[in-house]
Amino acid sequence: MSPQPHRGEHRREHRGAHAHRSVQEHRARIAHLLGPLAQRAPEQWPLHEALGAALGEDLAAPVSLPPFDNSQMDGFAVRSADFGGAADGERRFTVAAPIAAGAVPAPLGAGLAAPIMTGAMLPEGADAVVPVERAVPSRFPEEGGTVALPHVSPGAFVRRAGSDVSAGAIVLPAGTRMGPAQIGLAAGLGLSRVPVRVPLRVAIVSTGAELAPPGGRLEPGQIHDANGPLLWAALAEAGMQASSAVVRSDDPAELLAELTDLAEAEAGRRPDVVITTGGVSQGAFEATKLALAGHDVEFSHLAMQPGGPQGLGTFRGLPVIAFPGNPVSCWISWEVLVRPVLAELFGAPQARRRLRVPLAGPLESPAGKLQVRRARLRPDATAELVGGPGSHLLGALAASDALVMVPEDVTELPAGADVEVWLT
Incomplete structure (x- = not known):
């Protein structure tokens, strides 16, 4: 059964749609091409370098958060039993030694109230905190003085050990993108390094005889290359290591030479993937199609606008994704075809909302x-x-x-x- 149309929309049966590959099928082919790269062993990265990367393994908490019972407020640590059975009223307490954050306090005896700062460790024997603004007087008297405090129940204004995270629990599953909150959690757990999936190293190659050098005056018929910077920014923002090059020619031999250099680069410089832009349509000077003729790269037309012409395959074992040359087509190709696949395979970048x-x-x-x-x-x-x-x-x-x-x-x-x- 075909889906029901949305309010006011018009649908039309179309014939010959099989001549165009679907977006879903092309995504599946990209996933098949890049899938082996997602199986690489994770690397331990310094936490301050992991922003934007995806975890390569489940992350278990080495400690609990909070690691000890502590005060939620500036106030007085008390034993709730000292209030007796009454649920209201107040009681006078003798003021004990104050407890600062980071200090290990002495046990709290009956009838005592210890001034305690936010985040400070609750003393043994105490099970509640009365905020200082509820005290009479509403300040911290000197040790040995007295203070009147209203009734509180056990656990009031106390952050229990492990109430946020329990030691040993999986707090971030493999594939989680490390954003600021995730970095903060790892730091709070005392971690200085985390296992991450190795980000893709992507080489962008813009092609076209019409591409002028950046910063110069345009000659008649020339345009500036927007594709390289556009895709470089998209990839870098997505946490990948991107580089870009421009082949200012429609001569297939020049593009072939650039791709050969990339495929034969030493291990530390060889990209994981090449994305080319331009030269994939039906024109007379489609350099990318001509350069890759005879190699394991298939060119097809997707049922998508913009971004219909696409190429996909390998060149000397190097995965190649060929985008069309118009800048919006490049952007749409990245967002609709490649980004969702990377989000699924690697966890980074995050899928679009x-x-x-x-x-x-x-x-x-x-x-x-x-x-x-x-x-x-x-x-x-x-x-x-x-x-x-x-x-x-x-x-x-x-x-x-x-x-x-x-x-x-x-x-x-x-x-x-x-x-x-x-x-x-």
């Missing part, structure tokens, strides 16, 4: 293709399209913060129709 929200305005989409539109999520929680569907609209891409996914069998959507949105 996905929502269903209403469209702020109508849209049209070609039958038989997943159309990926750039959008902004508005304060009213609607998705406002930014720019048109064109694959050259860098300004619109930079102004967007979301991707709208329009399914292959949807050709029109009105304002207010629910759509799947990936937050970027």
Whole structure:
């Protein structure tokens, strides 16, 4: 049974869709190509270098958090039994020696109240804390003085040992991306190194005779290379080790020479994956297709807009992913085809957060293709399209913060129709 259309959307049967490979099938092929890289043994990295990496093994807590019973407030550590059976009223206590954070206190005797600072160890015998602002007087008297405190129950304002994390418990499973909170947890557990999955080393190769050197004046017919910096930033942000090169030519031999250098590089410099941009479509000067003819790289057209032309395979044992040359096509290819696979295989980068929200305005989409539109999520929680569907609209891409996914069998959507949105 085919899925029911969303409110107001138009679906159209399309024939010949088998001529285009589906996005799901292409992702599966990328996963098959890169899968062996995810099986590499993890490495122990210094904690301060692990930001953005994924754990290679389950992380067990070597200690409990908190490691001891401690005070949640600045106040007075007391024995709740000293209040007797009454649930209200107050009692006067003799003030014991104060307890600072980091000190090991003496046991607390009956009838005593010890001034205690937030985070300080609860003394033996104490089982509750009365906040200082509830005391009379609402300050810390000198040792040996007296203070009146209201009734508290056992455990009041006490952080019990292990109430956050128990020693031996798995606190972060393998594959977890190490963000600031995860780094903080590992540090709080006393860890200085963590086992991480080795990030991919990716070489980006932009191609095209039209690409001008950066910083120079454009000659007629030239453009600046946006693809290399765009993908380098995306990969680096995702925790990978990225490098970029530009082949300013449509001569297949020059691209072949660059790929050969990468494939034959010494172990420490050889990339795990090469991503090329440009030269994969149906034109007369498709250098990437020509350079890789006869190698184990398959070129196909996906049922996706933008980013339809794609290449995938190996060159001298080196995995090669070939993206089209328009910058938005490169971005969509990364976000829709490669990033989800890496999130699944490695745990880093994290998969994009996905929502269903209403469209702020109508849209049209070609039958038989997943159309990926750039959008902004508005304060009213609607998705406002930014720019048109064109694959050259860098300004619109930079102004967007979301991707709208329009399914292959949807050709029109009105304002207010629910759509799947990936937050970027």
